[in-house]
Amino acid sequence: MMIALQAATPQLPRTKAVADQVVAVGETDSTNALAARMIGDGSLTLPECKGGTLAVGVVVTDWQSAGRGRNGHTWISQPGRCSTMSYAVRIPRAIATDESVNGWLQMIAGLVTLDALNGMIKEYGAAPNKQDCFLELKWPNDVFCHGLKLGGLLSELVLLPDGEADDDVVVVFGVGLNLALGASRLPTPQSTSLQLHVSGLPSFNEMRDAVAEREVEGFRERLAAFIADPHGQAEALREEMKAVCWARGRQVEAHFTDGTTLIGEAIGLNEDASLILRTEDGTDHTVRTADVGVL
Numbered sequence: 001m002m003i004a005l006q007a008a009t010p011q012l013p014r015t016k017a018v019a020d021q022v023v024a025v026g027e028t029d030s031t032n033a034l035a036a037r038m039i040g041d042g043s044l045t046l047p048e049c050k051g052g053t054l055a056v057g058v059v060v061t062d063w064q065s066a067g068r069g070r071n072g073h074t075w076i077s078q079p080g081r082c083s084t085m086s087y088a089v090r091i092p093r094a095i096a097t098d099e100s101v102n103g104w105l106q107m108i109a110g111l112v113t114l115d116a117l118n119g120m121i122k123e124y125g126a127a128p129n130k131q132d133c134f135l136e137l138k139w140p141n142d143v144f145c146h147g148l149k150l151g152g153l154l155s156e157l158v159l160l161p162d163g164e165a166d167d168d169v170v171v172v173f174g175v176g177l178n179l180a181l182g183a184s185r186l187p188t189p190q191s192t193s194l195q196l197h198v199s200g201l202p203s204f205n206e207m208r209d210a211v212a213e214r215e216v217e218g219f220r221e222r223l224a225a226f227i228a229d230p231h232g233q234a235e236a237l238r239e240e241m242k243a244v245c246w247a248r249g250r251q252v253e254a255h256f257t258d259g260t261t262l263i264g265e266a267i268g269l270n271e272d273a274s275l276i277l278r279t280e281d282g283t284d285h286t287v288r289t290a291d292v293g294v295l
Contacts, residue, residue, distance in 0.1 A: 007063035007079040011205065014213040020046065020055040029066040031086040032174040035059040036158045039088060039170050046090040046170060054224050056216045060085035060208075078185060081193075083177040083208045087219050088158070091227060093169045096157055101230040103140075103273030103288070104237050108222050109153045109173045110137040111237070114244060116214035117143070117177070117194070120207060126200035133197040136246035139266070139275050139292060143177065144246045148192035151177040175215065180204040238269055247275070247292055254290040262287070 007026045016022045021044060028034045038044035038059070046055040063079040077084045096102055114135050121127075128134065138144045143151035154174040178186070180201075181193035195201055202210070226233045242248065247266035254262045254277060264279040275287040 007061075010060045010062055010208065012058075012060060012209045012212055014209045015058060015060075015216060018213055019058045019216045021057040023057070023059045025059075025061050027063045027065065028061045030064055030174075031059045031061055031084055032154060032156055032172050033066075034061075035086045035088050035172045036156070039158050039172075040161060042161050044088060046088060048090065048165065048168065049224075049227075052224050052228070054089055054091070054220050054227075056220050057088040058085055058212065058216060059088070060212070077176060077178075078181065080204055081178070081180045081185065083175070083179050083211060085212060086172050086174045087215055088170050088172045089219055089223055090160075090168050090170050091223060093167055095227055095230055096169045096171055098230070100272050101226075101234050104226065104230075104234050105171060105223075106140050106153065106155050107137075107237055107241060107269075107273050108219075108226060109155055109175070110141070110143065111240065111244070112215055112218035112222055113143055113151065113153065113175055113177070115218050116211045119214045120210040121198055121201070123210060124200065124202050124206075126198050126202075128198055130197075136244050137241070138246045139269070140273075145192055145194075145197050147246070149188075149190055150192050150194060151175065173219065177211070179207050179211075234271060234273070238271065238273075241269055245269070252277070252292050254287050254292050256290050262290075266292070 009026045010024045012022055012024060023038065023044060035044060044057050046057055061084055064077055064084050117135055133145060136144045141153040142149050156172050158170040158172055160168060160170060178191060178193040180195050183196060201207060248268055250266055252266050262277060262285060264277040267276040267278050270276055270286060277285045277287050279285060
């Protein structure tokens with residue numbers, strides 16, 4: 001019988017040392033929703049970018065009662081086992097709303113998360129249980145290991161309060177990661193957890209803090225570079241994604257919000273970060289919003 005776990009207010013000393021502001025609560029509905037509310041009422045403040053340095057705020061909880069994913073999906077987490085937090089970054093409105101490049105914001109969130117996880121694993125001298133236990137990104141918003149979902153990402157745009165600069169907006173990147181779930185606690189058969197694939201990991205609290213610290217630094221660095229040269233960075237990110245894009249080269253099925261589907265081989269990403277799907281007749285299709293699963 002599973003024992004109910006009690007939520008506790010997260011302690012993140014390493015993350016607090018690098019973030020501009022950290023808000024930690026034991027329970028909330030959704031860290032993205034809480035971040036949006038706090039940005040709106042001014043209790044989560046993000047100063048303008050100065051000298052190329054971006055402000056990053058963090059909202060973290062031990063348990064979400066209404067965790068959200070893309071397209072209305074839910075994100076199920078467990079206290080003391082799953083990392084649930086949001087990173088709020090103030091960026092120029094022109095970039096956040098430019099459809100030729102803003103799709104890369106979600107890809108940046110995925111790459112930052114892979115860097116953070118891999119960096120934490122290396123820091124603690126942990127090692128994969130098998131040679132092919134490496135982390136990948138399932139376009140557009142999942143962290144995968146062995147074809148199973150280890151984490152999910154949700155990016156949302158939030159307006160600054162009235163009276164602040166109209167030229168900027170805040171992008172809130174929600175990141176949910178199964179770090180220390182045992183096999184019996186996985187929410188679905190398609191889920192997995194880091195501890196099932198990597199040996200020698202530290203405690204959950206240490207993992208969560210070490211990953212979050214790296215996420216803050218990663219968002220700050222990657223987004224600053226992207227803002228400085230969005231189109232140049234888009235091409236560099238497109239190349240980088242080739243090595244970690246789980247769908248690339250696979251036969252997949254895209255499920256669209258209107259109920260239709262499209263089957264084909266995932267060829268790669270377009271210049272705007274959309275997915276290229278080649279159907280059996282040799283036609284290339286552009287997929288911008290869909291859930292993608294392997295056949």
